[in-house]
Amino acid sequence: MAFPTKTIENFVKAGYPIIYLVSSEEERVENAIKSMGKNIYGDSGKFSVWSCTEGFRDGSENLVKALDKAVEEQSKGFYLFKDVNYFLDDPRILRKLKDAYQRLRKSPKTIFILSHSVSIPLEVEKEMAVIDIDLPDRSETGKIFDFIVKTYTPESVQNTMKPYFKEAAVNALQGLGALEMELALRRTLVGREELGGDAVDALLEEKAQLVRKSGTLDFVRSRIDIDKVGGLENIKEWLKVRRLAFSSEAKEFGLDTPKGILLMGISGCGKSLCAKAIATAWNLPLLRLDLNQVYSEAFGSPEAAFRKAIKTVEASAPCVLWIDEIEAGITRSGEKSGDSPTSRIFGYFLTWMQEKAYPVFVTATANQIDLLPPEILRKGRFDEIFFITLPNQKERREIFRIHLQNRGKSPDSFDLDSLAKNTEGLSGAEIEQAVISALFESYSKGKELDDRELIIAASSIVPLSTTMREDISKLERWASNRAVKASR
Ligand SMILES: Nc1ncnc2c1ncn2[C@@H]1O[C@H](COP(=O)(O)OP(=O)(O)OP(=O)(O)O)[C@@H](O)[C@H]1O
Ligand SMILES: [Mg+2]
Incomplete structure (x- = not known):
């Protein structure tokens, strides 16, 4: 979604006196509201910004007085208040907001409250229209791209722009705020002589860092070819059938x-x-x-952190959202169910899953099924629930092949069948571990890796399937009638 200019204008024209804008992009929102004011009221309209350190940029930082001023002043226009969320536990401020609501109802003046999260006390909830502001969409990002490239690169460099460059850059920038986009682009462009693949790569790296800094999300750049996954044929088949599902043709097809x-x-x-x-x-x-x-509170309240993450994800769509160990987020030890942050976030997540308006594919993983509430398993949430169990013999053969290959060994010089036969009960990770430690052993002995060394390494591993036999059979029983087997 683009900046909700029309929505805000409609609220203004309908005479809503107080509009609460949710966004962490102060500069972008301020600019947009300012130019909206110009559109509606022309040059005679006033545009004032209040912050807790500078007041209305005149040093008078008292919020009660500032709200009075906004109400009393004769000129029409917009008053944008930042930082108000820090004062909403003050009864005088709540009173002033209620008064302002009454007094401004029919006047050509609007108070905007700008905050990075929704934290409106019940007392004044009815008085405010809340508008959530999404991150820049593709077309807005395109404009930012054009502007920055034109302003900050010499024409000779602009002429080197490869045909795919703009689209790739815009894709890479999706999910960032407007200011972040500008900075990432400028850092990427500085001193560059050519606008091609290298620049896209640098931009993706910038994005990965910015996303990581925001705390709860990680932009994962490592790519794994599906051929590097051994077995799990049913999952592979499922993915293959849907591989074009995110194209516009697929949508048209219904x-x-x-x-x-x-x-x-x-x-x-x-x-x-x-x-x-x-x-x-x-x-x-x-x-x-x-x-x-999300739950650490290092990035604001869990709800705010979660919503912010979802905004980034939606702006990056189409994309894959990977939620690892989803059960950890749903049930947390020591917490009663009911109105806890976890249950609220979980409820929000379920609704979001069901009503998702953006092409975001969720891949969630879980180890402890007994912690998962039944709602999450209901049809309509996930398309499919797959159960991944220990690899069978054929799969172990494949996994050996993959990990030998990954480390530059030719699988043909090993007896893969016998390796697979002799490693029942080992997981993929354990097979990989066996390959790694066998390599160490043979290297330290100054000889090439061989079957014998691999068998020795594999047999010295105490597999999880032994230490956790009970849990695994419980898991298997649970999955037998609730999930689809990942392997054939
Ligand atoms: N089917 C497989 N094919 C190839 N390699 C595998 C396979 N399964 C596991 N591995 C190897 O083991 C490593 C660990 O596997 P992975 O991280 O996917 O396990 P997981 O199921 O997510 O485990 P956890 O529940 O502990 O997070 C992988 O990076 C890969 O190298
Ligand atoms: Mg994992």
Whole structure:
């Protein structure tokens, strides 16, 4: 969605005296409101901005007085208040807001409250129209791109622009705020002599860092080819059937955009690997949400942090959102159910999953199914629930092949069948571990890696399937009639 200019204008014209804008992009919102005021009232309209340090830029920082001023002043126009959220526990401020609501109802004046999160006390909830401001969409990003490239690169460099460059750059920038986009672009462009693949790569790196800084999301750049995932044929088939589902042709054909899948199962069998492989296979950006960070309160209240993350994800659409260990976010030890942040976020998440207006494919993973509430498993939320269990013999063979290949060894010089036969009970991660430690062993002995060394390494691993036999059979029983097997 673009900047909601029309929506805000409609509220203004309908005489709403107080409009609460939710955004962490102060500069972008301030500029937009300012030019909206110009459009509506022309040059005679006033535009004043209040902040807790500068007041109306005249040093008078008292909020009560500032609200009075906004109400009393004769000129029409807009009053934009920042930082008000810090004062909403003051009864005098609440009173002033209620008064302002009454007095400004029929006047050509609007008070805007700008805050990065929604925290409106019940007392004044009815008095405010709340408008959530999305991050810049593709067309707005395109304009920012044009402006920055024109302003900050010499013409000779602009002429080197490859045909795909603008689209790739705009894609890379989606999910950032307008100011962040400008800075990322300027940093990427500085001193560059050519606008091509390298610049796109640099821009993606800038974005990864900016997204990481915001705390709860990680823009995952590592790509995993689906051929590097051993076994799990049913998942692969499912993905293959839907690989074009995010194209506009698919929409025209009448296909629903896939919502997401839930991968459950035994640790080390390829859940995280699959999440990366899906994004790679569909050629979509991958954003990982860290629920532990959401709940840490290091990035504001859990609700605000979660909503902010969702905004970034939606602006990046089409994309894959990867939520690892979703059960950790849903049920937290020591917390009663009911009106806790976790249950509120979970409720918000379920609604969002169901009503998602953006092409965001959710890949959630879970290890502890008994912590998952039944609502999440209901049809309509995830398209499919896959159960990933220990690899069978054929799959182990493939996993050995993949990890030998990954480390530059030719799989043909090993007896893969016998390796697979002799490693029952090992997970993919354990097979990889066996390959790694066998390599160390043979290197230290000054000889080439061989079957014997691999078998020795594999047999010295105490597999999770032994130490956690109970849990695994419980998981398998649970999954038998609730989930689709990931393997054939
Ligand atoms: N099916 C597989 N094919 C190839 N490699 C695999 C497979 N399963 C696991 N591996 C290897 O093991 C590593 C760990 O697997 P992964 O992180 O996907 O496990 P997980 O199911 O997410 O486990 P956890 O529940 O502990 O997070 C992978 O990076 C990969 O190298
Ligand atoms: Mg994992």
